[in-house]
Amino acid sequence: MKAFIALVHRELIEHRGAFLIGPLLLVGIILGVTILAFTVGRIDTRFSGDMLNVSTIAIPFFGSLFLGVAWGLYLLATLFFYCADGFAADKRNNALLFWKSMPVSDFRILLAKLVAAVTILPGAVFAVVLLSMALMLGTAQITMLFSGLPMGFGFAGLWQVFWNVALIELVQLAASLLWYLPFMALVGAMATVVGRWAIPGALLLPALASTLEWVTLGGTHPFATRTWNYLTYRMTVPESRMVDHWMQGNPMTVDVSAGLAYASDLIALLDWTQVGIGAVFAVAVIYLASEYRRRSNDN
Numbered sequence: 001m002k003a004f005i006a007l008v009h010r011e012l013i014e015h016r017g018a019f020l021i022g023p024l025l026l027v028g029i030i031l032g033v034t035i036l037a038f039t040v041g042r043i044d045t046r047f048s049g050d051m052l053n054v055s056t057i058a059i060p061f062f063g064s065l066f067l068g069v070a071w072g073l074y075l076l077a078t079l080f081f082y083c084a085d086g087f088a089a090d091k092r093n094n095a096l097l098f099w100k101s102m103p104v105s106d107f108r109i110l111l112a113k114l115v116a117a118v119t120i121l122p123g124a125v126f127a128v129v130l131l132s133m134a135l136m137l138g139t140a141q142i143t144m145l146f147s148g149l150p151m152g153f154g155f156a157g158l159w160q161v162f163w164n165v166a167l168i169e170l171v172q173l174a175a176s177l178l179w180y181l182p183f184m185a186l187v188g189a190m191a192t193v194v195g196r197w198a199i200p201g202a203l204l205l206p207a208l209a210s211t212l213e214w215v216t217l218g219g220t221h222p223f224a225t226r227t228w229n230y231l232t233y234r235m236t237v238p239e240s241r242m243v244d245h246w247m248q249g250n251p252m253t254v255d256v257s258a259g260l261a262y263a264s265d266l267i268a269l270l271d272w273t274q275v276g277i278g279a280v281f282a283v284a285v286i287y288l289a290s291e292y293r294r295r296s297n298d299n
Helices: 002-014 016-039 049-053 058-086 096-100 106-118 120-146 155-217 226-235 242-248 258-269 272-298
Strands: none
Touching (some): 002 120, 016 058, 016 120, 058 120, 058 155, 106 120, 106 155, 155 226, 155 258
16 A cells, blocks of 8 residues: 555656646746736726625635636646656656566556546645635735725635635535546556557547447437537536526625535536446556556566
């Protein structure tokens, strides 16, 4: 078990540039932009009419939520590039013979890479997300107070915003990682065969499978098949209905239970049967990739 944990930790050490150092640099940029936005007059805080009735946590809540979405897109793209690069790294840097001499199977090595992709690597980015939200909210509050701007949320209100958005982002991150696990595993498995070209190869496979169904079973066109409909369903990001509920009602009215409402609704809506099928598929393709890696090494 210690060896497996060490393998997972190794992935963070080797890819800390994309999952830790790079995000921290982006946090510095976000902090600078936040300070400038409130100190050079780029944000107009003079409200009148209906805006005077805005909930004191609504604006920082949706601002933090938007920041979390941006970080989520960054993480999603980075994870797929990690799978394409990390699963082929040993072959590229001639480390296969070294790992072959260790008492660790190819399956455990590849499984550790996949586990790192859904635990420690996104966990590092999530920690940076929390840091960026805290800095953005705190800096906005402090600069507004020192600038004499009339709009202040209070640190108690900002804590409510931070806690709610952090819970939303955590549950959304966990659900997305579970939902996209088979795709990440497929890219990683293909990377053991074709290296960095795994991403375009993984994108080509669904189109080939759908085309094969269209040719054999018929249909209007290759993208009007059951295979394509299923893949489209699995490629859709799982999300809660709470955002639509907030926007259809009064988007500026957000109470202190927003995070729990979002989390419970998303957990209830998630197709856990498909999550289980995806997990089995992920382990299966990783096992096949490990067998290919073991046999190709022996030859």
